[in-house]
Every structure is written in C-alpha cells, then in structure tokens.
Amino acid sequence: MSLRDEIEQFIYREARLMDQHRFEDWEALWTDDGVYWVPCAHDGEPDTDVAIIYADRAAITRRLLRMKSNAMFIQDPRSVVARLVGNVEIDPTGDDAALVYSSFNITEFRRRGHKTWLRTWAGRSEHQLRRQDGSWKMAFKKVLLVNSDGELPALGFLV
C-alpha cells in the first residue's frame, strides 16, 4: 500500500470506530503520550485559552470510561452518528510520521422520549500520526469545529 492509502485507511477507520461508539478500539489508536484537543478559539493555545476538550492520555481514558458507563445521561439513549471524512491532505514529517489534515461532516440523530432530532456538526481535523511496530497511531489530534466559538449543544459523542 502507498503511504496515502495507509493513512487514508487509518483516517476512515478512525471515523468508523467513532461512528460505531467502539471506544476501546478507538482508544487503541492512540500512542501512550497522545493529546486530544478541541479548542474554542481556533487560534487559541492550550496553556492560556479554555478549550472544549483538552485531554492528555490519562484524561482520554477517563473520558472513555465515562462514555462507556450507563450513567452518562446526555447519551441515554446514545446518538446515532454518521460522518463523511474527506479532503485528506498528507504532509510526511519523517520516515514514520505524518501530519494529516482532513474535513468532516457529521449527522447526529438523537431521541429523548417521543422527541427526535437531527443535527449537523462540521469541522476540520489535524492528526499527527506516528508509525509504531508497523501500525499508525495518533500522537495528537486537534479538531476545529466550525461553531467552536459559539453556543454549542452538549457534545456527547466522539469527534
């Protein structure tokens, strides 16, 4: 497989695992020093600006444990989500490392009792990938939601 094929496959696979709420499989995509960042201001910095999510590896695990529990009420019942990922742009940063830009569009279906609704989420992602023992892993993921600076509904699934 070409580098592009490998990395596109990785990005699509990650998208599918998020859509399917396969939290343990998604967690396995991270390196041990992974950082997951969803900023509010797109030009913000983690140390000086509040984010929607800024999670080191331990915080990623805590987040997933909560998502797996049956008492995360914002996801009871769980959202059904389907996303399209595209515009994949690959910038090799070493023999076994790449910076990957992509765009996503997520449709979310939620139900609460008799009420149901569809929502759209969209944005761009930046993945820093590293190849470890032959497999690509996420060392860093930054998600720029188009509405990150606005008033958001609660975000209960993975982006």
Added chain:
Amino acid sequence: MNAHTQRVDYSTLIREDAPEGFLVHSRLYLDEAIFEDEIERIYHRGWVYVGHESELPKVGDYRLRLIGRQPVIMVRGEDQRIRLLLNRCTHRGNTICQRERGNTKFFRCAYHGWVFDNTGALREATHVSGWGDRPPGEAQHLFEVPRMGVHRGFIFASLVSDGVSFEDYLGNAAAYLSRYCDLAPGGEIDLSAGRHGITVDANWKMQLENLTDAYHAEYVHASALAQFASLSATDKKAAFTDRGDLENPLAMQRDLGGGHSVLDSFTSNRAQGDKLRFTGSTGTLLPEVIEGVAQRIGSHEKAQWLARGGPCHIMVFPNLMLLWDAVRVIQPVAHSVTHIYYHPALLKGASEAVNIARIRAQEGGFGPAGFLAPDDMEMFERSQAGMAVRPDTWLELNRGRHIERIEDDDFGQPVRTCQNLDEVAQRGIWRHYKTVMTAE
C-alpha cells in the same frame, strides 16, 4: 409595562404557605408571555452581571454583551474608563460592532460612515453640510447604560437610572464575591482565558435553581464522580455527598436574600485538608497558593484559613454564578432556550501551573463536552419537556422547610439557612422573584 403584565398574577403562581407547602407553578417555566415580563422587569429594569474588568486589560479592548435583549459594547476607552455602550448607531440604528471581541480606537458604522471613538463620542458624521447649521453633535454620542456598578472587578449594570442602589442589590452576596477573589495570591481573578458556551432548550431559571442544589449531584453526576481519579471512593463521598447530617452538617445552603444564594461549603472544604480541589484537578498546588495569599495579607494563619475554606457555590441573581474554578454567566434567550458561558477564573499572582490546572479542571467539568455540565443540561431539557406534558401542575420545594432558620454565615450576616441537601436557596429565588414580578 406591556399587556402581559396585567394578565399574569404572579402572587397566585408562587404559594409560600399552601397546605402542600411551598409551591411553584410549572407555567413559570413554560409561558412565553411570562418570559417577556421577566426580560422587562428583571433584566431591563434590575441589575445584571455584564462582564469582568480583566477581560479588557488594554485601552480599546471590547466585548459584545447582552443585557436582557439589549446589545451592549463593554469597552475600555482612551481615558481608561470602562463603559457600556448600546450597540446602535445614533443615526439610523445600525449595529456598529459585529465581532464578539476585539480592540479598536473607533467604531465605524458601515451604513453612512459615522465614526464613534471608544468612549462612545461621535467623532465624525460624514457630509455634515447636509444638516445645515444643525450638524450632529453630543446628542448623537452612543447611548451609555445609565448605571454601572463594579465589585472586585465584576461589572454589573442597570438599564434604568433609578431603582435599587448597586450596594443594596448585591447585599449579602458582596462578601462572597470578595472571598472568591481573596483566594488569589494577587487578590483578583482574571478571565483572560476566554469562555466556552452551551445552548440548552430549557428555561433560564433552572440554571439558578440548580447551582446551589447539592441534592442532584450524586445522581446526575455519578458517571463523572466515578472518574475523579484523584479521589478515593471515601473521599468522593466526603467531597460531594456526605456533608454531615442534620445535626452536624458540614455544608449549609443559604438564602442570602435578593434572590442570591450559596452552597456554603467552607467547613466541609476545610475538612478535606490537602484533598481540596479548587486550585485545579489536584490539591497539590494548594500550598503554593496559600503561600501567595499569605504574602499578600501578611498572615500565614489567616491564609490557611481562607484558602482551605476554598470557594463555595455562589449564585448572584439573576445571571452570575461562581463555583470552583470558573465564573458562569447565564443568558436567557427564550422561555425554553438559554445560553450559558463558562470562563475559567484564573488567579492573579499564581503560577502558570496553577492557572493551567484551573483551565483543565474547568474543561474537565464544564462546557459542551465536560463531564458535568452536559448531564445537567440533559436534566433541564427533560424537565422542560416533562413539565409541558401536564403544564397545569405545581412543583414543590419543601426540603428542609422544617429546619429553616436564620443563622449567621461566615461573615456574620444573618441569613435563612438549611442543610446542604435542602431547598432554602430555591425558595429564596422564588420569594425574590415574586417580589420583583409583582412590584408596582
């Protein structure tokens, strides 16, 4: 006064001494006409929190804010003074500022080119000969909100020039705002880390009622409490639920009057010792903060007492809330839509490590993807939906009514008090609400 005001008799919708106890009618959350009354009476005539001085460190810094429905520019002018100016050109009424934040010397109306400086003064009306010998002048300066009050950097305003004074409005809440700032080595908080926002399909008053409701925490936040890894199971219970019993409560719920309330956890915070979490996700940074406070006030003993008491949950009617690491602002949008903004409250004079920890702690709990806030929002939306199923029903607020008493708080202020899991704060909100909504 609009037509709705005559139509709604608020005294019949809030019943303090019904046979069933303290009752509030669900219509108060569901009715668009009532919401319009609230905006007019509470937000357009009363005092409202608008922002914090630390958001505007430099001349020309501005933020767009709303007082009820009125868009205002909170701006630090050339003369260093902060003003609240209506975002409305005095010529044809265009909004003159479209960005939520920025820095500027001038606001230029795009429609006909009028230019106002950052003190609100009209500096240029274009093609002035068109007005003959009566060109636009001082009467066309931007409208400045008539009353602004500042307490320890917290900026409040009232859109009307008469009415309750700022000091009387803040009342017993002032001491709690001061205490929150006293916990910073520099004696001030700093909201420069920005904010995140949530929109929720529920009535704004649910936010007020929830802030000092300790009763919900162990149920709504079970999945979050399970993940506070720094605490053992016993400590979690001590920190969040087991705040003593009725005879020996560690935390008190207090109705401060004026609609303000607190969940006064000073005593239970001190009982937690080094496990106190208010400086961020762990308490290991606490000694550093205490040292900083001691240097400022010149007493280690007093600094220990202050800092180990920590912050408590503070709700300042109608839209400001402080807890742990953040300042929270609520913005009513419609009877069933509310926006909530969360600003990490950095401690001036504290190390970068302390303030980073506070930002991380804020994100961990609150905002659209925090471990706590989203589940609260879910509860509010469920309440809004559930109440509408049979809107003609009463809600009761009777917890702790049998032990409600007047007691001195930490500042020697005599206030209505119950145990932490009770509802004296919620009754206080509604007592004040009734007073405001039925006033002449």
